Amino acid sequence: MEERNIVLRELMKLGPADIAEILEDLDQDQAADLVHRLFLRKAAAEPLGEMDPDDSAELVVHLDRKEASQILSRMDPDDAADLLLELPDDIQKELLSRLSRADAKILTNLLAYPPDSAGGLMSPEVVPLSLSMSAQDAINHLRKRVQEAETVYYAYAVDDDNHLLGVLSLRDVALADPNRSLRDLVIRDAVSVHVTSDAEDVANMFDKYNYYALPVVDDDNKLLGVITFDDIIDVIREEATEDIYGLASVPSEESVDTTWARSLVLRLPWLYVRLLTALAAALVVGLFEVTIAKVAALAVLMGIIAGQAGSAGMQTVTIITRGMALGELDRDLGWKLLGKETLLGVANGMLIGATVGLITYLWKGELLMGIAVFLAMTVNMIVAGASGVAIPVIVKKLGKDPALVSGIFLTTITDMLGFGLMFVIAMWLMPGI
């Protein structure tokens, strides 16, 4: 017991992020035991707040409910809300019911916002200042309330009804003449985000303005909370992971830590979706079985035509969906890009088509087959380029995530068209086969 306490004491010298990492590496029982002992020293809330909410929620399930609710009440409300969101409904309710009425209300309010909105990211712990204060007043006021605030690098000026008037940088306030009025220091045209804004748009604002924190307001411009850059780093990483996973049909819940049984359940539906599209393409090929039996080379060539157009189209889809995620794509650009990618399809298609056509001619000695390959490749590449723009734009208009499903639609088109075109054009140019 003595020895374990020494370990605990050493552990507590580490920062919360390091303790969080250790908790994530331990197995469930060990981690719950460690949290219990950290709790007894009032040191459990911060490390849990640093953990991935999935992981901290799994841990909290194994804790004594009374202990868990006390830890929650000491966490930053935005972290506590993220954790609660991952808990089963009954445990979530029980923990909320054990909190003080004030704490429960703050968390219930936060839980009402979608997790991928500004409201879901914000912390309500913001210390508002009145413009009638001097710099020294403000410092004194902040000094008293330093424990409550999520950030005091920025403070926000509000009127008596909590309407946001402007932003104050702690740097400006701390380094100003102590008697100066906040009126001289406030930045009036403060950039703020609306509580219903999409997390991706909020991330783009942080990227553009390089602010450490942004205030969150409601329809009436009343100050509701603050979003800090560290929440945004998480958003940017998660959105990027989702987009990367989407391209390869990987379910967004997966990571390198997922168990194999869970991975199987998560990935299998996607593989069956892909299979379905492959079978649809196979149906097209099935129509031409007789032709394949006569000219087996066409079976080899159809795969290349479908594959190359699929690759080129995925290049287009990738650039478009990434541009959308980074907020670089506006309406005018959409039409311009449709033109550009179609043109690229013509150029790429003719160049790649000529190469493969020439190889076909050299291989089989049939000029007409070479020409058929050239034509099929060119047409399929043009369609791939145009679809590569059109599909993500349409998917987005329908309110779905374009990075997630565009690839599947595109390769279905390029496969079916690639197979079909090869045979139709070959049979038209070479009526004998």
Added chain:
Amino acid sequence: MEERNIVLRELMKLGPADIAEILEDLDQDQAADLVHRLFLRKAAAEPLGEMDPDDSAELVVHLDRKEASQILSRMDPDDAADLLLELPDDIQKELLSRLSRADAKILTNLLAYPPDSAGGLMSPEVVPLSLSMSAQDAINHLRKRVQEAETVYYAYAVDDDNHLLGVLSLRDVALADPNRSLRDLVIRDAVSVHVTSDAEDVANMFDKYNYYALPVVDDDNKLLGVITFDDIIDVIREEATEDIYGLASVPSEESVDTTWARSLVLRLPWLYVRLLTALAAALVVGLFEVTIAKVAALAVLMGIIAGQAGSAGMQTVTIITRGMALGELDRDLGWKLLGKETLLGVANGMLIGATVGLITYLWKGELLMGIAVFLAMTVNMIVAGASGVAIPVIVKKLGKDPALVSGIFLTTITDMLGFGLMFVIAMWLMPGI
């Protein structure tokens, strides 16, 4: 002229990030003209610093050299270095030669660090504090030097030889009793990054510790500069874009703004690489032309087997490379994942294989063909799972970016194996064909 000045005056009321966005939207001549007029009001440096260095460099090329060098001298050194890096060598040299010796030395030092290292990200503008100061001394000192510092939300304590001793939060200093010694306020075990650290590792540290800024030190722990979160947001986004592009063989220089001619030049080499791998796979199919002529259905089935294993393998590659990018993959986990993904290959392969095998049997009425499909799919999926782990790990060991090339290697394997297996197993089970 009068009217243009009114527009300019309105424009200058906007923040530098907004002006930067306007500059990026204007055409070259208009943008250069606007920068010139901003320069006359000493307001050009900040917006140029907010622009993407590619874009600001293109603009600077069109400016008067003397004017350009004066703008550079007013920019934050890390932004100025990023811009210089994008300029043609002769212009870079000319602009450096026009700077004051001190400014030129700072920038030349920064340019010596690789752009994707901590040194390439840091700003050398950091105000060090001595621990012999009181909180009030520190505030007074910072007040005087507020213009020079990239950030004063954190200050760094150093000894007489500039060795980093610890970090001071402006919040702690400003809100402390003015007479308290910095010795009581300093955090001694400050997290710092080494100047040669990889940008991706630095980003992972920001993600883990949620600091607003991290100090950069050399081998002797001497303070060289500071990296702030806004640089890291850019790093995270760029790394994510690179990884997303890598999966789809899109060159990293591309964005939605790239001209079509440039896109053609950038993408074509990748399409030819893909073509080369497709031709290698076609060679395998070519070996079995006689068999295809006899059993055309095999041509349809081989595509499905290759495609499904390619999809499953890409799921694995994606999870592994993303885990690597997020710093979640250590050595032990590599072996564990090899086991997991191979096992998944067995399970996925048998399930998908049984499905496609059954469909084949129902379609052709040939039980042996169905069994051949089942076996070929299972083996190819197992190889895909194992290769999906092995390829990125090996590519990374060789010092290359796994997200960039793993996909091409994987699909080459699954294509060649998918095609070959289908025929070899079918010919073995059905000697008659």
